Amino acid sequence: GAGVSQTPSNKVTEKGKYVELRCDPISGHTALYWYRQSLGQGPEFLIYFQGTGAADDSGLPNDRFFAVRPEGSVSTLKIQRTERGDSAVYLCASSLNGAGGRETQYFGPGTRLLVL
Amino acid sequence: KQEVTQIPAALSVPEGENLVLNCSFTDSAIYNLQWFRQDPGKGLTSLLLIQSSQREQTSGRLNASLDKSSGRSTLYIAASQPGDSATYLCAVTAGNQFYFGTGTSLTVIP
Numbered sequence: 675g676a677g678v679s680q681t682p683s684n685k686v687t688e689k690g691k692y693v694e695l696r697c698d699p700i701s702g703h704t705a706l707y708w709y710r711q712s713l714g715q716g717p718e719f720l721i722y723f724q725g726t727g728a729a730d731d732s733g734l735p736n737d738r739f740f741a742v743r744p745e746g747s748v749s750t751l752k753i754q755r756t757e758r759g760d761s762a763v764y765l766c767a768s769s770l771n772g773a774g775g776r777e778t779q780y781f782g783p784g785t786r787l788l789v790l
Numbered sequence: 791k792q793e794v795t796q797i798p799a800a801l802s803v804p805e806g807e808n809l810v811l812n813c814s815f816t817d818s819a820i821y822n823l824q825w826f827r828q829d830p831g832k833g834l835t836s837l838l839l840i841q842s843s844q845r846e847q848t849s850g851r852l853n854a855s856l857d858k859s860s861g862r863s864t865l866y867i868a869a870s871q872p873g874d875s876a877t878y879l880c881a882v883t884a885g886n887q888f889y890f891g892t893g894t895s896l897t898v899i900p
Contacts, residue, residue, distance in 0.1 A: 709888075717890045722887070732887075778824070778839050
């Protein structure tokens with residue numbers, strides 16, 4: 675595949691609803707990262723997958739946020755009981771071998787989430 | 791916790807000028823530093839990656855330096871063009887995480 679893709683590109687939901695955001699990494703990349711970018715801010719780390727397992731989920735803000743990568747490729751970020759403060763751009767990135775953050779990460783275009 | 795600061799927050803220059811963007815970080819225990827470009831409504835594009843053992847990296851009109859001991863990096867853009875207009879983000883890597891600055895919004899005026 676060409677690059678990292680994310681769907682949907684935009685998502686509008688109501689407070690309290692459940693949403694799922696999808697990331698398709700570059701084929702063959704073992705590491706996958708999720709970030710959240712609020713308006714006027716830099717991206718903030720949420721979670722890092724090495725293969726199927728979450729190697730570091732220390733950035734998830736609370737237990738309403740959960741992410742999976744069951745087959746070591748596509749990942750889904752799940753947000754329960756959404757709040758207005760969850761509104762942000764959710765970015766996904768992948769890298770070839772993982773090695774933590776020591777190699778270049780390739781970013782997708784992001785999903786813009788708006789919680790009304 | 792690592793904190794990354796970028797100065798200035800916004801910069802406007804006429805076409806053809808050389809310019810410098812600054813990035814500082816609080817903890818020198820990093821693996822590498824990376825500069826990204828972000829266009830409105832788009833994801834991030836990696837520009838330059840400097841490993842912690844390196845002092846600088848160059849790509850075309852871009853040159854990035856790293857002084858790990860002082861916690862500073864600069865991105866030098868030569869002969870700026872209107873197409874360089876974007877937000878430039880620096881990020882340092884520690885552990886498994888990237889720590890991003892808030893970015894410098896660059897406008898190059900034709």
